[in-house]
Amino acid sequence: MTTFEAILLTIVTASTPLLIAAMGELVTERSGVLNLGVEGMMAMGAACSFAAAVTFDSTLLGVAAGIVAGALMAALFALLVLGFAANQTGSGLALTILGLGLSGLIGAPFVGARRDPIAPVDIPGLSDIPVVGRLLFEQDLFVYASIALTVLVALYLGRTRSGLMLRSIGENHTSANALGLPVLSTRFRAILFGGACAGLAGAYLALVYTRFWSPGMTAGRGWIALALVVFAAWRPGWVLVGAYIFGAATVLQLHAQAAQFGVPSQLLSAVPYLATILALLLLSLRHGRAIGTPGSLGVPFVPDR
Amino acid sequence: MRFELTPRTNVNSAMRIAASIAAFITSFLIAGFVIWLMGRSPIAAFDVYVLQPLADPWSLQELVVKATPMALIAIGLSYCFRANLWNIGAEGQYVIGAVLGSWIALRTHGTEAGAWVLPLMLLLGILGGAFYGLIPAFLKTRFGVNEILTSLMLVYVAQLTLDYLVRGPWRDPKGFNFPQSVTFDPAATLPPVFEAGRVHYGAVFALVAILVTAVVLGRTLFGYRLKLTGDAPRAARFAGFSSKATTMAVFAISGGLAGLAGISEVSGQIGQLQPSISPGYGFTAITVAFLGRLNPIGILVASLVVALTFIGGESAQILLKLPLDLTQAFQGILLMCVLAADALVSYRVRLVNRGGGK
Numbered sequence: 001m002t003t004f005e006a007i008l009l010t011i012v013t014a015s016t017p018l019l020i021a022a023m024g025e026l027v028t029e030r031s032g033v034l035n036l037g038v039e040g041m042m043a044m045g046a047a048c049s050f051a052a053a054v055t056f057d058s059t060l061l062g063v064a065a066g067i068v069a070g071a072l073m074a075a076l077f078a079l080l081v082l083g084f085a086a087n088q089t090g091s092g093l094a095l096t097i098l099g100l101g102l103s104g105l106i107g108a109p110f111v112g113a114r115r116d117p118i119a120p121v122d123i124p125g126l127s128d129i130p131v132v133g134r135l136l137f138e139q140d141l142f143v144y145a146s147i148a149l150t151v152l153v154a155l156y157l158g159r160t161r162s163g164l165m166l167r168s169i170g171e172n173h174t175s176a177n178a179l180g181l182p183v184l185s186t187r188f189r190a191i192l193f194g195g196a197c198a199g200l201a202g203a204y205l206a207l208v209y210t211r212f213w214s215p216g217m218t219a220g221r222g223w224i225a226l227a228l229v230v231f232a233a234w235r236p237g238w239v240l241v242g243a244y245i246f247g248a249a250t251v252l253q254l255h256a257q258a259a260q261f262g263v264p265s266q267l268l269s270a271v272p273y274l275a276t277i278l279a280l281l282l283l284s285l286r287h288g289r290a291i292g293t294p295g296s297l298g299v300p301f302v303p304d305r
Numbered sequence: 306m307r308f309e310l311t312p313r314t315n316v317n318s319a320m321r322i323a324a325s326i327a328a329f330i331t332s333f334l335i336a337g338f339v340i341w342l343m344g345r346s347p348i349a350a351f352d353v354y355v356l357q358p359l360a361d362p363w364s365l366q367e368l369v370v371k372a373t374p375m376a377l378i379a380i381g382l383s384y385c386f387r388a389n390l391w392n393i394g395a396e397g398q399y400v401i402g403a404v405l406g407s408w409i410a411l412r413t414h415g416t417e418a419g420a421w422v423l424p425l426m427l428l429l430g431i432l433g434g435a436f437y438g439l440i441p442a443f444l445k446t447r448f449g450v451n452e453i454l455t456s457l458m459l460v461y462v463a464q465l466t467l468d469y470l471v472r473g474p475w476r477d478p479k480g481f482n483f484p485q486s487v488t489f490d491p492a493a494t495l496p497p498v499f500e501a502g503r504v505h506y507g508a509v510f511a512l513v514a515i516l517v518t519a520v521v522l523g524r525t526l527f528g529y530r531l532k533l534t535g536d537a538p539r540a541a542r543f544a545g546f547s548s549k550a551t552t553m554a555v556f557a558i559s560g561g562l563a564g565l566a567g568i569s570e571v572s573g574q575i576g577q578l579q580p581s582i583s584p585g586y587g588f589t590a591i592t593v594a595f596l597g598r599l600n601p602i603g604i605l606v607a608s609l610v611v612a613l614t615f616i617g618g619e620s621a622q623i624l625l626k627l628p629l630d631l632t633q634a635f636q637g638i639l640l641m642c643v644l645a646a647d648a649l650v651s652y653r654v655r656l657v658n659r660g661g662g663k
Contacts, residue, residue: 036453040637080641083308084648089391089453091644093591098637104630105343215630220461227454266469273458277444280455284448302310302652 007251012143013209015247017042017201019146021225022232022239023153024197029229030157031190032170032296036092037077038198039222040099045070045202047103047110050213053206054113063203070199071192073099078191082184085300100216107213115211142204147240149197154236166190170294173301183301198222220273227276231283233292242279249275310652321598324650328596328642329610335642336635345625353624354617366503368612370574373504374399374583376511376608377566378590380518381559383599387522388555389535394441394456395563396587397463398434402564403571404467405433407578410493411475411486422492426568434564435557437463442556446549452556460587468580475578486578495573505573507566511608514562519601531555563587584615585633592640595647611636 021038028035048069053062077095080086118140157163166186169176173183205221206213224246232238253268337347358364378395385392392398406426413422440459444450472484480487495505522528533541534551541548571582593611597603618632648654 076641080645080648084645084654085310085652086644086648090591090595091641093393093588094637094640094644096637097588097592097640098634101630101633101635101637105628105634108628108630220458223454223457227458230451230454264469264473266465266472270462270465273461276458277450277455280450281444281448284450302312 007255009139011244011248011251012139013247014250015244016143016146017204017209017221018225018228018246019240019243020142020149020204021198021201021222022228022243023146023149023236024194024201025225026229026232026234026236026239027153027157027166027197028190028194029297030170030234030294031166031187032173032294032299032301033081033187033191034088034092034298035074035077035095035191035194036089036226037073037095037099037222038194038225039218039220040096040103041070041073041195041198042099042202042205042222042225043103043216043218044073044099044106045199046206046217047107047202047213048199049203050113050115050206051106051110053115054110059115059118059207062207063200066199066203066206067196068199070195070197070202072195074191074195074198077195078188081300082188082191085302088298088300096222104215107215110213111215113212115207117211118208140208142200142208150236150240157236167294170296173296173299177301177303183303187301198225201225224272224276227280231276231279233283234294235292245279246272246275309655309657310648311655312652313650316650320650322603324646325596325598325603325607325643328646329639331646332635332639332642335638336631339631339634340627343627345627350621350625350627353621355613357620358613358616363503364616367616368609369504369508371615372608372612373507373511374566374570374586375590375593375611376605377507377514377569378559378563378587379593379597379604379608380511380514380601381562382590382594383518383522383597383601383604384531384555384558386594386599387535388531388551389538390445390552390555391453392438392441392456392556392559393453393591394438394459394587395559395590396583396585397456397460398437398560398563399567399570399583399587400460400463400467401437401567402430402434402561403567403578403582404463404470405564406430406568407475407486407489407571410489410572411578413493414487414490418490418492420492422490423495423572426493426572427565430564430568431561432564434567435561438556438560438563439553442553446552452552467578467582471578471580477577484580488577489572493572494576495569497573505569507569507573510565510569512605514565515601515605522601527554563590589615589636592636592643595640595643611639614639 021042025035025038045066049062049066052065053059073095077091080091081088157167165181169181169183169186177183202218205217210217228239228242228246231242250272253271257265257268337351340347340350358368378399382392382395406429409422409426409429437459441452441456444455445452471486475486477485477487495507498504498506498509530541530546530551533544534546534548538548566586567582571578575582589611593604593607596611597607614632614635618629621627622629
């Protein structure tokens, strides 16, 4: 395997958790709810999946635990913002603080443990094609699942009745309610879906990307996922593109650090965060203000009677 | 089953204070339950977390030392949150304020520089934090970029900048390769308020900021403008208040106060620059601001209360071997309870069966 191939493979690995988490948040935001707790749900997904995978020596159970942990955190958020109509920004921040703390508690006994890499899918013949063979046909299952997730979300939002209902609720919850659409239950499901995706992304980080647990290992990826949704103007296809651009930026700065260009490593480490700001800025310059933002995003819904 | 919310019409400040207290008690009960789940005694934990620090004079001073940066940052954030603007990058503004102020301390290190050093450090600390806070504000007002994400991304950039400086150009050459700067000269050290005490002048700055804010928010046109911008942006526009100018102003104020907190902490408490100069004060201050209901006096009380969880967390780590992450988890629960309590004050919440209650 050439270095070039190796870099391409690591870019895919770095992009996948961003893609999964951002896709979940996209659905949540399209329903009109802003959940800033992605970082916390992701951290909980990572800690719970790693703890379960080590305890039961099963990657599958680990992944399931990560998804459930993310969804449970999301349910807590839903209780606050749907049940009590609490401030969404504050509740999301609280969820992040809680998730980072709680994940530290859950992960503490597992610091230092390691998991074996999971076997990639291997399609004989196809994965021997030069350059693109391994890239396209010898990834782990999560990678294919993340692409499938993107397609399914795009189809769901764009082509199904239920997806249209979800979008109209996000666009204007007062009108949607007047039409008799179930605002709160749709939002509840969308929030749970977002949490499950964030948990899955965390599980991927802990079980495939690093294969160990350390506190704060999400390192702002949840926030980058949130930025990706804005960058993509709430469209699934663009989330995919954005996730891969950010994955590439992350991996290339790591390689640049290893190559020692004489640039301080901290400057290179700052690249993903600076790139996020730059991407948001470029998007605003191109589209003007807040293109594609769901109309009711972040506004609590209290039905009139 | 679903919740039904009815807006309350007669909400008074006594109810709001009661809600804060109820939120605090609820979060203690939840945390006690978590500790019980971990197989420890919640009563012993409550003793170590809350009662022991309050009974010990040394801890009481420590309480004020820890509350100081959070009060300063939270009072700044209250300007932003009142205007419904979300500066969540106070941690970064704190770091940049500390870095810029420390620059003077390091430049004058070992010289005979006089009494001007400290005021200049504090000034640069404020300016550094304000400048760093103005970046997301500028991007928002000029280009419509979401301030939540940019202000947060800048936190990571600020921490990496500090890390670079203390490992690179600003490292103490005689420091055995430890990533830290030289220890500040006495001229660059914020003195204690009382002789040989631990409480430094940062606490006085915090009190002044709280008093000034109480006057500004309650008695000036600017305070009214903030409230109007937050509660009724359309009305604020019709009244001729520029939302752009308001955004820039509140980010500069909150950034400046976070910067002042940063330089005060480094100069009055730590005494040198090191890779980590905050246990997350900038983020915890968000909880403090909400727990204090964005009210200056409330923030004063809330900062002391949350400082207690930091000190209790440290002693619980030593005495009960409870991990420090528990403190962070508790702060998350606390913020959630405060937000839920807020809703319980604003709305009458009833649990009804589906289809009923129309």
